[in-house]
Amino acid sequence: MKILVTGGAGFIGSAVVRQAIARGHAVVNLDALTYAACLENVASVADNPAYAFEKADIRDPAALAAVFARHDPDAVMHLAAESHVDRSIDGPGAFIETNVIGTYNMLQAARAHWEHKGRPETFRFHHISTDEVFGSLPADPAVKFTEDTPYDPRSPYSASKASSDHLVRAWHETYGLPTVLTNCSNNYGPYHFPEKLIPVVILNALAGKPLPIYGNGANIRDWLYVEDHATALLTVLEKGEIGRSYNIGGENERSNLELVETLCAILDRKRPKPAGRYADQIAFVTDRPGHDARYAIDPSRIRAELGWRPSVTVEEGLEKTVDWYLANEAWWRPLLNRQGVGERLGTGTEKARA
Incomplete structure (x- = not known):
């Protein structure tokens, strides 16, 4: 199968690219190479004859049409998105342009390609989304997000992803485009761009800087190791039911x-400080606006229908993640100079712009 992966130089996208190549698929990696993208993420497959790279922006319909015509993909895995909640609070426009308009452009390009090919039943458009579209959960551990949970986005980021999900469903129902949709919990692991919580904590700890935690640290997330997520995504692409979400x-x-x-305890073992513990660097900071209290996913459908389940616990995954960052300073060190990294974002105080 030849798969067009959008956002394949990003964190989750690059994991998909690496695994897809390992599974014997051909991959076309389409990425605009914005601030969070790194071609080093796919360096291990860059010379593989089954891999191709296209620098293109999903906001550019003409560029998308050219990529589809040039490569004739059998499937699309659409991961390209603006994804950082804090950045969406300060600059929501980019999230609407990329996540909503960009997804519309991808759907139109895929639809035109699919119709030109005679509407093959084997074609797939897999849209990758987030559990944040469902809003916030109460503390009750019995209550989790299911595929039938009503949408209730509460940040510009999650609202833009909810919009894109609705577009994907509409293109399936209205035009018959063969789509599948997935909503995932918080990812972590190797190649995670250093503006998200886990890499921030690891790198700040090593640098002797404060470890910022929003509010009182009680917000709960369901943590998913990125390699497990990539396996799940390819499983849905290969075996998921058309028109269904997982x-x-x-x-x-x-x-x-x-x-x-937990991260501090791992670092205490693997890279001990000369004195004290890394947890001594924890600093509670002002919470961000509209911070959802809890996310938790019920993965019963994908487990029962497709046989997928995560392969590692969060403790095992965090061990792997810390090991990777300790061994790959040459990857993360240059990224610390990119725009916005290391700054407090998402305070909601920036002047609104049209």
Whole structure:
């Protein structure tokens, strides 16, 4: 199968690209190479004859049409998106342009390609989304997001992803485009861009800087190792039912404070400080606006229908992640100079722009 992967130089997209090549698929990696993209993420497959790279922007319909015509893909895995909640609070426009208009452009390009090919039943458009579209959960551990949970986005990021999900469903119902949709919980692992919580904590700890935790650290997330997520995504692409959505979760709920304390304990063992513990660097900071209290996914459907389940616990995944960052300073060090990295974003104080 030849798969067009959008956002394949990003965190989750690059994991999909690497695994797809390993499974014997051909991959066309389409990426605009914005601030969070790194071609080093796919360096291990860059010379593979089954791999091709196209620098293109999903906001450019003409560029998309040219890529489809040039490569004739059998399937699309659409991961390209603006994804950082804090950045969406400060600059929502980019999230609407990329996540909503960009997804519309991808759907139109895929539809035109599919119709030109005679509407093959084997074609797939797989849209990769987030559990944040469902809003916030109560503390009750029995309550989790299912595929039937009503949408209730509460940030510009999650609202833009909810919009894109609705577009994908509409293109399936209205035009018959063969789509599948997945909503995942919080990812972590190797190649995670250093503006998200886990890499921020690891790198700040090593640098002797404060480890910032929003509010009182009680916000709960369901943590999913990125390699497990990539496996799930390819499983849905290969075996998922057309028109159906699948929730993908790690079944690893932890509060932000628990997560940071676990990371500190791992670092205490693997890279001990001359004095004291890394947890001494924890600093509670002003919460961000509209911070959802809890996310948790019920992955029963993908487990029952497709046989997928996560392969690691969060403790095992965090060990792997810390090991990777300790061994790959040459990857993360240059990224610390990119725009916005290391700054406090998402305060909601930036002047609104049209």
